[in-house]
Amino acid sequence: MRSIDIHAHTFTPTMLKTMAAGQEWYGMKYTDAEQRNIFVREGKIVNVHPKCRFTPEERVADMDQMGTEVQVVAIHTPVFGYHLSSADGIAQAREVNDDIAAFAKEAPTRFAGMATLPMQDVDAAIAELDRAVNTLGLKGAELDTVVNGKTWDEPEFLPFFKAAESMGATLFYHPQPQHNLMLERTAKYGLNNSVGVPVEDTLLVAALIYGGVMENCPDLKVCVAHGGGPACFGMGRMDRGWQVRSEARVNITRPPSYYQSRLYYDIVVMSERSLRFLIDQVGIERVVLGSDYPFVGWDPSPTGWLQGLESITQEEKDMILWKNLEKLLGIETTGN
Amino acid sequence: MRSIDIHAHLTPQRFWRATENGGDWHSLRREQDARGRQIAIVGDRRGGLPPKARWTPEERMADMDSLGVDMHVLSPYSGFYNYALDASLAVASSRDSNDEIAEMVTAWPDRFAGLGTLPMQDVNAAVAELERIMTTMGFKGAMIDDKVNGKLLDEPEFLPFWKAAEQMGALILFHQGDGTLVDFRTDKFHLPNSIGNLADRTITFCSLVMGGVMDACPDLKICLSHGGGYTCYNIGRIDRGWQGAPDSPTKPPMPPSEYLRRFHYDCIVYTKESLRFLIDTVGADRVLFGTDWPYDMEFDWPVSWVLSLDNITQEEKDLILWKNLENLLGL
Numbered sequence: 001m002r003s004i005d006i007h008a009h010t011f012t013p014t015m016l017k018t019m020a021a022g023q024e025w026y027g028m029k030y031t032d033a034e035q036r037n038i039f040v041r042e043g044k045i046v047n048v049h050p051k052c053r054f055t056p057e058e059r060v061a062d063m064d065q066m067g068t069e070v071q072v073v074a075i076h077t078p079v080f081g082y083h084l085s086s087a088d089g090i091a092q093a094r095e096v097n098d099d100i101a102a103f104a105k106e107a108p109t110r111f112a113g114m115a116t117l118p119m120q121d122v123d124a125a126i127a128e129l130d131r132a133v134n135t136l137g138l139k140g141a142e143l144d145t146v147v148n149g150k151t152w153d154e155p156e157f158l159p160f161f162k163a164a165e166s167m168g169a170t171l172f173y174h175p176q177p178q179h180n181l182m183l184e185r186t187a188k189y190g191l192n193n194s195v196g197v198p199v200e201d202t203l204l205v206a207a208l209i210y211g212g213v214m215e216n217c218p219d220l221k222v223c224v225a226h227g228g229g230p231a232c233f234g235m236g237r238m239d240r241g242w243q244v245r246s247e248a249r250v251n252i253t254r255p256p257s258y259y260q261s262r263l264y265y266d267i268v269v270m271s272e273r274s275l276r277f278l279i280d281q282v283g284i285e286r287v288v289l290g291s292d293y294p295f296v297g298w299d300p301s302p303t304g305w306l307q308g309l310e311s312i313t314q315e316e317k318d319m320i321l322w323k324n325l326e327k328l329l330g331i332e333t334t335g336n
Numbered sequence: 337m338r339s340i341d342i343h344a345h346l347t348p349q350r351f352w353r354a355t356e357n358g359g360d361w362h363s364l365r366r367e368q369d370a371r372g373r374q375i376a377i378v379g380d381r382r383g384g385l386p387p388k389a390r391w392t393p394e395e396r397m398a399d400m401d402s403l404g405v406d407m408h409v410l411s412p413y414s415g416f417y418n419y420a421l422d423a424s425l426a427v428a429s430s431r432d433s434n435d436e437i438a439e440m441v442t443a444w445p446d447r448f449a450g451l452g453t454l455p456m457q458d459v460n461a462a463v464a465e466l467e468r469i470m471t472t473m474g475f476k477g478a479m480i481d482d483k484v485n486g487k488l489l490d491e492p493e494f495l496p497f498w499k500a501a502e503q504m505g506a507l508i509l510f511h512q513g514d515g516t517l518v519d520f521r522t523d524k525f526h527l528p529n530s531i532g533n534l535a536d537r538t539i540t541f542c543s544l545v546m547g548g549v550m551d552a553c554p555d556l557k558i559c560l561s562h563g564g565g566y567t568c569y570n571i572g573r574i575d576r577g578w579q580g581a582p583d584s585p586t587k588p589p590m591p592p593s594e595y596l597r598r599f600h601y602d603c604i605v606y607t608k609e610s611l612r613f614l615i616d617t618v619g620a621d622r623v624l625f626g627t628d629w630p631y632d633m634e635f636d637w638p639v640s641w642v643l644s645l646d647n648i649t650q651e652e653k654d655l656i657l658w659k660n661l662e663n664l665l666g667l
Contacts, residue, residue, distance in 0.1 A: 182539075185486075185517050185539060186539070188488075188546070189546040189547070189577065191577070194574045194577025194578075198573060199535045199538075203521060203522075203527065206527055210524070211525075233569035233605075234534050234565075234569075234610075235607070237530045237533075237633070238530050238531070241633070245632070250525075269572065270575070270576055271571065271572030273613065273617065274569055274570075277609065
C-alpha cells in the first residue's frame, strides 16, 4: 500500500555487534547473557525489542506483512547519547548515522533515515546534521524532547533550528519512553509511557511555540510523535495562559494555537476520536502516518487501522498515508 | 435556568484579617510586593493573590450576579492546603477555613454550598474533619491536591480516607496546590499551570483507577477539575498501558476507559471543540459547570460562554450549568 511511516525505531548493526562481543558501546552494554536488556548509564536500563535487531531484509518482510511501503528509520531514543562527552557524542552520532544510511542504501525504495545528533554540542550537531542530510541523504534527525534537562526554547538552540530550516531537514521529536518526567512523580502502572510520553510531547510543542522557534523559523519542518500528545486538546488552556500571563508572551506575538498548524503530528493517538480531533484542530495536511514500530500492536496493522476508520475520508487517509510525507520528505511512493 | 459553579475558590476573610498588621494565620503570613500585589507566604512558598481573592461575600455575590452565576460551591484557595506544614497547623487552618465557608452557606444558603479543605498529611485527622463538616455542617465534600507531600492518593495509607468519603457521600474535588509535574522541568511560559494542571489531573485519574481505589470504593464521588486534564483525550493510550501492565492485586478488571463515567469533570477546557470531545467521551451527565473564580485563568464570561456554544445542545447546557450538580450534591 502506498505509505510512508515516519515513526519507526531500530537499533544499529555496529551497536549490536559491539555489545554482542561483550564490549561497551559508548558506555552501554548488555546486562544479561540473553541480551534482553541494555545498561545505558547509572539508573537507566532499556529492554530490547527483538524487532529492533532486524536486518533490513527481515524488516522489509515485516513491512510487507503490515502493508507499509516505506519506513523512515531512526535509532531508538533510549540509546541517544546526549549524556556523553561531546567527543563521544559526535563519534556515536556519526557511527549511527552511517548505519542508518546503510538501511536506505540496502533498500532505497523501502527505507529512508533520520539521523541522531550530539545535541550536547550545538555546533557539532549542526555539522552532523549537514553531513547526514547533504552527504548521507538522510531526511533530517530524530530528537529527544529535552536535552540534558534543557528545553528547546533555550536561545542556544536557535542556530540549530535556523540551520535545519535552511537545509530543509525534518526534525522528528520523540521523548524517552521510560525515563521521562513522569519518574519525578511515580514509577507505577507504566504511567511513564501512558501519560509521561504524551506530556513530554506536549511540553515539546509548547517549548517550540512559546519559545518563539516556530515564529522565528517559519519554514522549519517539525514532526512530533504520538500526535503531539494532547497538545491540541489542551491548546485552549495554553491560549488562555498566553492571554493572561506576560511570561507566556515574551517570545510570540500571537496565541499558541496560531502556531500549532506549523508542526506535523503522527497518528499514534490510539483512538479514532482523538485522531479525528487532531485532524480538525491542526489540519489534515499536518497529520502523517507513524506507527511507533515495533512497540505498538496495531489492529490489524498501522495502515490497516487507518483504512478501517469511518470518521476519516479516503482523501484524508491518502494524505496521512503518503501524500503529506512525500511532500515533506521528498520521497516518492509507488504502491508496489 | 440556573447556574451552579463547582470550581470557585475562597481565600478566607480570617486569613486577611489575621494578617492585616503583619500577624500570621496558623503560621501563614502576607506581604505586599513593589507593585502592590498581595503575596501569601506558606512555609517557604510564596503565592500571589489576585484582588478579587480579598472580596467579602457581598462583593463576591455582586460579581456572581454580573456573571450570571447563581451559586458557588465554595472551595478553599488551593495555596492553603498546608499539607507541608505541621499537621496541627493544618488541622487548625482547615477547621478555621471550613468554619468560614459554613458561615457563608448558613447566611446565604441559596448562593453558596461548601467543599472543605482537609489536613491530608494526617489521614485520621482528615477523616475526622471530613466527618465534622459533612455530618454537622452540611458540606458537600472537600477539595484536595493530586498529591500529598509527593505521594499520590492511591497509597494504601489513604484507603481509610476513601472509604470514609464514600460512606459519607462526600464529593472529592481534585485541584493542584503545591506545584505540578511540569515544575520539575520548567517554570517558563506559565507551563506548570497550563500543562501541569492537566498532567496532574490525568495522573490522578490513572492512579485512582490503576491503584484499585475505584474498585475498592464503587460509590465514591470524584470530580476532576480542569476537565480532568488530558484524561479523556489520552484514554486510548491509558488503556494500552493497562493492557500491558503486569497483573497485580490492584490492577482493575476492566480497562481504564470503562471508569471514565465513574468520575465527574468540570467544563474548564476553554474551547468548544474540547468541551464537545469531553462530553462525547464521558457523557453530558458527567460534566459540571466550573469557572475557576477568581483567578486569571478563569472564564471571562462563563455562563455566556456555555450558552453561546453552537455545538452543544440546550439539554446538554442545562445538564452542565445546573442539573448535574443539583443531582450530584442534592442542591
